[in-house]
Amino acid sequence: MRFCSHCGHPITVRIPDGDNRTRACCDACGTIHYVNPRPVVGTVPVWGEQVLLCRRAIEPRYGKWTLPAGFMEVGETTREGALRETLEEACARVAVGPLFTMIDVPYIEQVHVFFRAELIDLDFAPGEESLEVRLFREAEIPWQELAFRTVAQTLRLFFADRARGAFGTHVHSIDAPTKPVQAGRS
Amino acid sequence: MRFCSHCGHPITVRIPDGDNRTRACCDACGTIHYVNPRPVVGTVPVWGEQVLLCRRAIEPRYGKWTLPAGFMEVGETTREGALRETLEEACARVAVGPLFTMIDVPYIEQVHVFFRAELIDLDFAPGEESLEVRLFREAEIPWQELAFRTVAQTLRLFFADRARGAFGTHVHSIDAPTKPVQAGRS
Numbered sequence: 001m002r003f004c005s006h007c008g009h010p011i012t013v014r015i016p017d018g019d020n021r022t023r024a025c026c027d028a029c030g031t032i033h034y035v036n037p038r039p040v041v042g043t044v045p046v047w048g049e050q051v052l053l054c055r056r057a058i059e060p061r062y063g064k065w066t067l068p069a070g071f072m073e074v075g076e077t078t079r080e081g082a083l084r085e086t087l088e089e090a091c092a093r094v095a096v097g098p099l100f101t102m103i104d105v106p107y108i109e110q111v112h113v114f115f116r117a118e119l120i121d122l123d124f125a126p127g128e129e130s131l132e133v134r135l136f137r138e139a140e141i142p143w144q145e146l147a148f149r150t151v152a153q154t155l156r157l158f159f160a161d162r163a164r165g166a167f168g169t170h171v172h173s174i175d176a177p178t179k180p181v182q183a184g185r186s
Numbered sequence: 187m188r189f190c191s192h193c194g195h196p197i198t199v200r201i202p203d204g205d206n207r208t209r210a211c212c213d214a215c216g217t218i219h220y221v222n223p224r225p226v227v228g229t230v231p232v233w234g235e236q237v238l239l240c241r242r243a244i245e246p247r248y249g250k251w252t253l254p255a256g257f258m259e260v261g262e263t264t265r266e267g268a269l270r271e272t273l274e275e276a277c278a279r280v281a282v283g284p285l286f287t288m289i290d291v292p293y294i295e296q297v298h299v300f301f302r303a304e305l306i307d308l309d310f311a312p313g314e315e316s317l318e319v320r321l322f323r324e325a326e327i328p329w330q331e332l333a334f335r336t337v338a339q340t341l342r343l344f345f346a347d348r349a350r351g352a353f354g355t356h357v358h359s360i361d362a363p364t365k366p367v368q369a370g371r372s
Binding site: 002005037038073077078080099169 | 188359
């Protein structure tokens with residue numbers, strides 16, 4: 001951020017009065033531009049023993065497999081956003097169920113939230129951001145070809161909970177990788 | 187948003203190629219300025235039978251009672267943010283426990299997340315944003331003097347879960363009030 005989005009004046013980065021961390025401040029109009037982590041919302045869409053995954057048609061992680069998920073939009077709830085992303089990426093209609101994972105990814109300023117979901121029918125298809133959409137049994141999950149670590153962690157927790165016969169709600173965080181990776185969602 | 191925060195050029199509000207909703211777009215440098223809901227994080231700090239509340243020294247809702255909570259900062263996890271807000275607003279040290287509520291407030295573009303927490307000691311005091319900090323038994327909660335509806339809902343759920351002897355994780359959403367209220371957090 002280099003210019004004030006309210007008045008167009010150049011930004012000064014400083015600690016505002018009464019605050020304790022640096023912010024993008026406009027000394028012309030007085031606006032303080034706060035920046036907050038962004039929620040990413042998605043589902044674990046289930047059909048019997050199988051889970052639906054999407055192969056990404058966009059960067060980052062072009063060609064890798066993901067659960068349907070994306071940035072939450074203003075004016076919607078987390079559940080509505082998860083439903084929307086599932087429809088957009090997989091053209092899949094789901095009944096959104098309980099909150100399953102909330103995974104903090106502080107080094108990229110995101111919080112990933114996944115709900116369990118039941119597919120309502122099998123009329124799914126690749127959306128504009130997907131190359132391919134298909135159902136996977138646990139033994140078929142392409143663990144080495146998953147797009148994001150929050151997706152891998154959510155799937156691991158899902159199959160572990162299913163094996164023990166009880167689904168929980170899991171809060172985790174993911175640290176920055178120790179070696180450089182491609183920029184984008186974790 | 188009226189000016190591009192990257193280059194200072196006036197913003198055009200339009201639907202970008204490949205998107206399906208209007209965004210603040212810069213036709214000079216090409217930046218699309220996405221806006222996402224903001225996470226608010228806090229705790230339900232418990233000491234035996236009692237819950238700690240803070241009386242607000244700032245607007246909105248000056249003088250009203252709240253659970254310690256505030257906007258999540260970049261670079262922290264939801265749990266770290268909840269711990270920080272509890273320390274800042276109540277000078278209280280807590281052991282942060284399980285996720286308790288996630289409450290969407292779409293009409294003000296926020297998601298409020300509360301963790302259960304145990305006070306480590308009784309050395310709490312008003313922080314800069316609080317007039318007063320004290321412990322309340324359930325019968326003492328100033329229900330008519332609570333600052334935000336997400337706080338009231340979290341407290342109602344807390345006492346209901348405590349009464350039945352089992353704490354869950356609750357996902358709710360709050361609609362816009364039907365009559366005008368003061369601007370600010372729900």
